[in-house]
Amino acid sequence: MQAEMRLEMEREAQFxxxxxxxxxxxxxxxxxxTGAEVEEAFSPLLLSTEQMDMVYAYLRQNKIGVDEQLxxxxxxxxxxxxxxxxxxxxxxxxxxxxxxxxxxITLSAMxxxxxxxxxxTEIYLPEVxxxxxxxxxxxxxxxDLIGEGNVALSLGVHMLGALEHAEEAxxxxxxxMMDAMEDCIAMNAEEEKSDRKIADKVNKVADAANALQEExxxxxxxxxxxxxxxxxxxxxxxxxxxxxxxxxxIASR
Numbered sequence: 581m582q583a584e585m586r587l588e589m590e591r592e593a594q595f596x597x598x599x600x601x602x603x604x605x606x607x608x609x610x611x612x613x614t615g616a617e618v619e620e621a622f623s624p625l626l627l628s629t630e631q632m633d634m635v636y637a638y639l640r641q642n643k644i645g646v647d648e649q650l651x652x653x654x655x656x657x658x659x660x661x662x663x664x665x666x667x668x669x670x671x672x673x674x675x676x677x678x679x680x681x682x683x684x685i686t687l688s689a690m691x692x693x694x695x696x697x698x699x700x701t702e703i704y705l706p707e708v709x710x711x712x713x714x715x716x717x718x719x720x721x722x723x724d725l726i727g728e729g730n731v732a733l734s735l736g737v738h739m740l741g742a743l744e745h746a747e748e749a750x751x752x753x754x755x756x757m758m759d760a761m762e763d764c765i766a767m768n769a770e771e772e773k774s775d776r777k778i779a780d781k782v783n784k785v786a787d788a789a790n791a792l793q794e795e796x797x798x799x800x801x802x803x804x805x806x807x808x809x810x811x812x813x814x815x816x817x818x819x820x821x822x823x824x825x826x827x828x829x830i831a832s833r
Contacts (some may be wrong), residue, residue, distance in 0.1 A: 591625065598622055599635070606644040607758055611714045613639070615647045643717065653713065660722040664709055667726065671706050686746040689737055697737040704733055704753055711754065715761045719768050725761045732760035778822060785811065785819035786827045793829035801831050 602621050606613040615636075622635065636646055643650055656664065677685070682703060688696030712725035736756040740749055788809040792800045802820075806813045820827055 595622075595625060598625070599638070602635075602639070603642065603644065606639070607714060607762075608754070610649070611643055612645045612649050618646060643714070656713065656716050656722060660716065663723055664713075667709060668706070671709075674702050674705065677703055683746045686740065686749045690740045690743060690746065690749070692741060694738075697740075700737045700740075700749075701734055704737075704750075705730070707754070708733060708757060711757050712761060714758075715765060718765045719772065720761075720765050724764065728760040728764045729757040732756040781815070782819045782823050782827070785816050786823070786829070789816075789827055789829040799829055799831040805830065 598621050602613060602618055605617065605621075618635065618639070619632070622632065627635070639646055653661070682700075685696050685700050685703065689700045708729035709722075709726050712722055712729055715725050716722055733753055733756070736753045740752070743749060743752060785805075788811070789800055789805055792805055792808055796804075802813050802816050805811070805816055809816075816830070820830055825832065
């Protein structure tokens with residue numbers, strides 16, 4: 581039994597790893613991946629047709645197109661579209677450069693030229709919102725995603741000295757921007773999960789206190805609620821503190 585459980589856990593871990601790699605590949609390709617690439621990635625697991633359908637559904641939910649490019653703008657709200665339009669208008673004032681000029685500036689930035697690094701930041705700024713659109717609708721506003729991307733870009737242009745060739749800069753900077761946005765989304769999800777847990781704890785205490793108040797026809801004490809509900813006094817006191825003392829059925833001390 582333990583061996584079977586271990587094998588199942590290993591299979592689940594392998595599945596999660598492959599799924600993350602598929603998502604990463606798609607993100608790097610503008611939220612697009614071919615069905616053949618997905619099939620090849622999951623081939624070691626020998627998934628059933630139904631399981632592969634679940635994979636494709638998951639990818640679509642994460643705004644990743646399979647064999648067809650999705651319209652990233654379709655996932656933006658009206659406020660985000662308005663913000664993006666204003667933002668892009670401001671970027672339109674930046675002067676464009678040729679590929680030759682970009683390479684020369686990149687080489688200078690790689691050599692430690694701070695002015696070149698600043699200019700390179702300006703050159704890559706228009707790419708930030710394009711990447712941010714790939715992550716829209718995942719719990720973080722487009723404005724915040726762009727902000728995270730801009731910070732990553734500003735840091736990245738000063739780290740190009742580790743590269744051997746100028747053509748590697750775009751990939752490195754793009755990855756840093758994507759990683760920053762993904763980290764922001766993950767952190768936001770963790771915070772929301774934590775907030776839900778806290779809210780659940782407060783609601784649990786409030787529900788128990790309200791029920792006991794109905795029974796006793798008066799406000800209840802922490803000690804009484806702990807005795808009747810089985811919850812610790814500390815858990816109840818924490819809930820009262822977190823709620824700002826707004827659990828009215830619990831008598832204040």
